[in-house]
Amino acid sequence: MRFRRLRASAALVFALAATRIAGTEPELVRTVVVSDELKVGISRGDLVFLFAKPLPGEGINAFVRRFTDDLQTKERVLRVNQLSDVLKAGSFLRVPYELLSGNYKRIAFEALFPDDRAEKGAWIHKVAGISGEPESLWTIAEWLTGDGGRYRDIRQFNKLASLLTERGQEIRVPVTLLLPAFRSAVAALETEEPSPLTFGHDEKGAFASYRLKKGEALYSAVVIRFTGLLHAADVNAEAQKIAGRSGISDVRSIPAGFEVRITPADLLPEYRPADDPERRQYERSLLESAQFVSRIRAENLRGVTVVLDPGHGGRDTGAVVGGVAEAAYCYDLALRIRATLEARSQAKVILTVSDADLRLPASRDVLDFTSGASVMTHPPYPIVDSSAGVHLRWYLANAIFAMAEKKNRDDPRVIFLSIHADSLHPSVRGAMLYIPGEKYLRESFSKSGDIYQARLEYRQAPRVRFSRRERLASEGTSRQLAESMVEELRRADLPVHPFHPIRENVVRSGREWVPAVLRYNRIPARVLLEVCNLNNDEDRALLQTSRYRDRVAAAVVASLAEFCGDSDPARRAVRKR
Ligand SMILES: [Zn+2]
Numbered sequence: 001m002r003f004r005r006l007r008a009s010a011a012l013v014f015a016l017a018a019t020r021i022a023g024t025e026p027e028l029v030r031t032v033v034v035s036d037e038l039k040v041g042i043s044r045g046d047l048v049f050l051f052a053k054p055l056p057g058e059g060i061n062a063f064v065r066r067f068t069d070d071l072q073t074k075e076r077v078l079r080v081n082q083l084s085d086v087l088k089a090g091s092f093l094r095v096p097y098e099l100l101s102g103n104y105k106r107i108a109f110e111a112l113f114p115d116d117r118a119e120k121g122a123w124i125h126k127v128a129g130i131s132g133e134p135e136s137l138w139t140i141a142e143w144l145t146g147d148g149g150r151y152r153d154i155r156q157f158n159k160l161a162s163l164l165t166e167r168g169q170e171i172r173v174p175v176t177l178l179l180p181a182f183r184s185a186v187a188a189l190e191t192e193e194p195s196p197l198t199f200g201h202d203e204k205g206a207f208a209s210y211r212l213k214k215g216e217a218l219y220s221a222v223v224i225r226f227t228g229l230l231h232a233a234d235v236n237a238e239a240q241k242i243a244g245r246s247g248i249s250d251v252r253s254i255p256a257g258f259e260v261r262i263t264p265a266d267l268l269p270e271y272r273p274a275d276d277p278e279r280r281q282y283e284r285s286l287l288e289s290a291q292f293v294s295r296i297r298a299e300n301l302r303g304v305t306v307v308l309d310p311g312h313g314g315r316d317t318g319a320v321v322g323g324v325a326e327a328a329y330c331y332d333l334a335l336r337i338r339a340t341l342e343a344r345s346q347a348k349v350i351l352t353v354s355d356a357d358l359r360l361p362a363s364r365d366v367l368d369f370t371s372g373a374s375v376m377t378h379p380p381y382p383i384v385d386s387s388a389g390v391h392l393r394w395y396l397a398n399a400i401f402a403m404a405e406k407k408n409r410d411d412p413r414v415i416f417l418s419i420h421a422d423s424l425h426p427s428v429r430g431a432m433l434y435i436p437g438e439k440y441l442r443e444s445f446s447k448s449g450d451i452y453q454a455r456l457e458y459r460q461a462p463r464v465r466f467s468r469r470e471r472l473a474s475e476g477t478s479r480q481l482a483e484s485m486v487e488e489l490r491r492a493d494l495p496v497h498p499f500h501p502i503r504e505n506v507v508r509s510g511r512e513w514v515p516a517v518l519r520y521n522r523i524p525a526r527v528l529l530e531v532c533n534l535n536n537d538e539d540r541a542l543l544q545t546s547r548y549r550d551r552v553a554a555a556v557v558a559s560l561a562e563f564c565g566d567s568d569p570a571r572r573a574v575r576k577r
Pocket of ligand 1: 421
């Protein structure tokens with residue numbers, strides 16, 4: 001039996017290639033759901049198809065461009081789906097693997113073969129045989145390099161005596177042969193630092209281990225870095241848990257070189273082993289949200305509306321630490337950012353909150369409490385209830401966005417920036433940004449009650465709705481905006497959280513969420529800047545200097561220009577200041 005299969009193998013691979021050209025539509029033997037709008041199927045004979053739902057109002061050209069990047073494939077897509085040229089929203093269309101753009105090839109491939117991985121110098125394909133027979137070298141070459149004929153190179157590279165593959169066998173496809181989308185996965189690995197963690201098993205189960213370096217403390221070097229926890233109670237509890245697991249009696253005096261053991265389930269996804277399902281899901285979500293990034297292109301921010309949202313205000317002071325009230329400093333920062341934007345760009349600036357007592361940034365370093373703030377809805381809402389204060393901000397933001405959409409449906413050009421100061425474990429330092437993580441957003445949401453009903457912005461659109469594509473687009477777009485901000489803050493030598501300055505969600509007391517002002521906001525480019533940590537003595541002292549607040553404002557303005565692709569030399573001068 002084995003001998004017969006061996007002899008037949010070469011003929012078999014070519015026969016399969018021929019079926020593919022004929023474009024038949026064989027029955028699927030396995031389908032993997034990627035999302036509500038995406039599925040991947042594989043048939044006997046290893047033909048792979050992506051199934052995608054057209055978006056409401058999406059025409060065939062837009063659909064084809066989205067999934068194949070090449071309008072010339074339109075005829076084939078229509079033929080495969082037996083369509084003339086009208087799309088039915090809501091029903092899945094089939095796109096053959098070989099027509100897909102690089103990114104969608106990778107999404108489809110990784111969905112079907114979750115055991116595949118990138119390694120130094122190669123993509124490792126684990127033969128799965130999901131369609132009945134182990135996939136041939138020819139098929140593997142076609143999927144990963146775009147050319148089945150490359151099976152010879154792959155065979156040579158793996159020093160394979162036989163052309164036959166077996167389930168579970170690992171086939172290495174060298175980086176030089178890979179399609180760009182797979183090559184970039186290997187390249188990303190090479191620029192990445194090697195993991196500082198090693199993994200093992202003891203009588204208590206699996207663990208990740210880390211050896212403390214000289215001068216490193218358990219809180220910052222281990223808990224905050226690897227588990228992503230930030231709030232004091234969470235950080236302390238995890239430190240105790242790790243201490244127990246590692247046989248540490250006093251967490252404040254651990255010798256350098258000591259091996260600390262962490263439960264793998266407590267690690268951030270990116271620190272988990274390469275084959276961990278949560279890590280793979282996290283990587284897939286990054287890839288998926290990057291598909292829909294819509295950047296604003298505007299020289300000198302012309303035509304761009306920047307919505308600045310100073311956190312808290314009125315009766316809502318925000319965090320108060322050592323007499324420093326978050327609200328007063330957020331408002332001052334917003335005024336500085338507005339002044340810089342108005343002096344140096346053509347952006348239109350709108351503040352969500354206005355405090356009649358304060359019109360210009362204070363020349364003083366230390367600021368007093370203020371209580372005059374109102375959310376600038378129609379009519380304004382003098383902030384009494386902090387929750388209503390928050391919800392009315394996103395209603396206002398959505399009204400501003402709707403207006404921009406009315407003017408320019410394809411390119412509304414609005415950026416939303418909420419400004420806060422955090423109160424975290426005292427060892428955490430520097431700025432951090434929250435973005436709307438796709439999986440924490442809902443399909444629709446609405447508030448009710450008199451406070452809302454009385455306001456125009458609410459009555460215009462009481463319920464907000466998001467499609468999955470919009471949720472993905474906002475995560476991807478907001479991440480780019482946040483990356484620009486981190487870059488400019490670092491360039492200006494301002495303190496930035498060293499490990500994970502950009503986060504898709506807040507984690508606290510075992511719960512995870514996106515702040516409401518981002519969660520229900522329709523502006524695709526939206527971030528919440530935690531400018532510093534009030535519980536950190538150095539951060540708190542810095543916030544109480546007008547020079548620091550000016551430098552933050554300059555860096556934020558530079559980052560908005562950078563996000564909008566501005567190459568104006570005047571902008572660069574702002575950056576260097
Ligand atoms: Zn706050």
